[in-house]
Amino acid sequence: MPLLRCRTGLRARLLLADGIAVEGCGFGATTTRVGEVVFTTAMTGYPESLTDPSYRGQILVETHPMMGNYGVPRKSRLYHGILLDYESDHIQVEGFVVAELPKPNHYASAMSLHEWLRSEGVPGIYRVDTRFLVKRIREHGVVMGIISVYNEDEEPPSWDELARKLVSSKTYDERVFALEVSPREPITHKPEGRVRARVAMLDCGVKYGILRRLLERGIEVTRYPCTTPAWQLLEGYDAVVLSNGPGNPALLRDQARVAAEVATSGKPVLAICLGMQLLALGLGARAYKLPYGHRGVNKPVVELDTGRCMVSTHNHGYAIDWDSLDDAGLVPWFRQPDDGTLEGVRTRDGLVIATQFHPEAGPGPWDSTWVFDLFLRLIEKTRTR
Numbered sequence: 001m002p003l004l005r006c007r008t009g010l011r012a013r014l015l016l017a018d019g020i021a022v023e024g025c026g027f028g029a030t031t032t033r034v035g036e037v038v039f040t041t042a043m044t045g046y047p048e049s050l051t052d053p054s055y056r057g058q059i060l061v062e063t064h065p066m067m068g069n070y071g072v073p074r075k076s077r078l079y080h081g082i083l084l085d086y087e088s089d090h091i092q093v094e095g096f097v098v099a100e101l102p103k104p105n106h107y108a109s110a111m112s113l114h115e116w117l118r119s120e121g122v123p124g125i126y127r128v129d130t131r132f133l134v135k136r137i138r139e140h141g142v143v144m145g146i147i148s149v150y151n152e153d154e155e156p157p158s159w160d161e162l163a164r165k166l167v168s169s170k171t172y173d174e175r176v177f178a179l180e181v182s183p184r185e186p187i188t189h190k191p192e193g194r195v196r197a198r199v200a201m202l203d204c205g206v207k208y209g210i211l212r213r214l215l216e217r218g219i220e221v222t223r224y225p226c227t228t229p230a231w232q233l234l235e236g237y238d239a240v241v242l243s244n245g246p247g248n249p250a251l252l253r254d255q256a257r258v259a260a261e262v263a264t265s266g267k268p269v270l271a272i273c274l275g276m277q278l279l280a281l282g283l284g285a286r287a288y289k290l291p292y293g294h295r296g297v298n299k300p301v302v303e304l305d306t307g308r309c310m311v312s313t314h315n316h317g318y319a320i321d322w323d324s325l326d327d328a329g330l331v332p333w334f335r336q337p338d339d340g341t342l343e344g345v346r347t348r349d350g351l352v353i354a355t356q357f358h359p360e361a362g363p364g365p366w367d368s369t370w371v372f373d374l375f376l377r378l379i380e381k382t383r384t385r
């Protein structure tokens with residue numbers, strides 16, 4: 001694709017570990033970052049996707065051809081004290097890859113995508129053939145990559161230099177990202193109205209959307225570091241939430257043990273995405289890596305008992321093996337009809353519920369927010385026993 005003139009005055013290079021080299025216009029910060037290159041099919045919701053802690057360590061490619069149309073929302077919009085339009089306080093992705101970067105126009109916009117990435121030190125590349133990249137990832141699987149943004153009047157970084165940096169970096173699967181996005185101290189969030197329940201959360205990188213969905217139901221949430229032992233999550237709380245989070249679940253052995261302990265405590269547990277993986281691994285199930293993951297807001301999931309289908313938000317690169325559920329004492333709950341991936345499990349007594357997809361959405365459709373109502377009902381039921 002010809003570059004023409006880059007409105008930002010920046011150019012960028014993206015090199016994939018399989019040798020694919022892409023040049024385009026740059027935006028955001030003039031810097032170089034390494035990450036696993038993944039794609040999402042979400043058409044909107046880039047402020048949420050970019051700040052989703054589960055994207056830590058990844059360079060995100062958007063299949064939708066235009067990003068930035070509605071700018072970047074003001075941070076003054078709060079809901080139960082939580083940022084309304086963001087999934088964490090900062091951009092979490094290593095880099096952002098889009099086909100076109102239009103000028104923004106929206107009443108709630110405080111700045112452009114270019115300004116936002118620049119202020120947070122994150123590189124972006126635009127005016128590149130994202131269709132080619134996405135098809136490549138879909139056919140050959142996710143791949144490590146390096147992205148570099150430079151001023152157009154400067155010498156570009158050489159491909160050799162980028163290749164050396166890329167091969168000397170650890171791969172995504174080897175790095176523990178959850179500890180980087182987990183809080184250092186416990187943080188309590190109180191709902192605005194009556195407190196109907198108090199839960200502890202093992203926070204390995206929670207999306208704010210999960211907090212918003214809990215708080216609006218009157219559930220007070222205390223977020224604990226990802227290294228917290230099970231007894232601390234159980235003492236004095238009605239239930240436990242195991243959050244989503246970035247990285248390879250197999251590297252989080254201690255967290256999987258904690259997940260198994262809380263799951264066998266007799267208290268209700270809600271586990272989402274990484275939380276479900278930790279729960280399943282801790283109870284003895286197996287995880288595997290999907291070839292190119294599920295990332296988007298238009299993914300169907302079918303509830304197996306009822307046959308009901310919902311459109312849901314996904315962001316996962318690993319999944320739990322169906323055949324390993326029996327040994328773990330778990331029963332399947334949801335299935336993705338496109339490729340058959342397991343999208344939810346629960347215990348036989350129904351007290352521990354887990355989704356591989358994101359029932360809080362953010363971004364995405366709200367078809368499955370009832371999972372949070374179910375969690376509250378489980379809490380109320382166990383309290384009166």
Ligand SMILES: NC(=O)CC[C@H](N)C(=O)O
Nearest residue numbers: 244245247273274317318
């Ligand atoms: N959203 C998440 O919690 C992601 C879980 C895990 N890091 C995966 O990619 O599968």
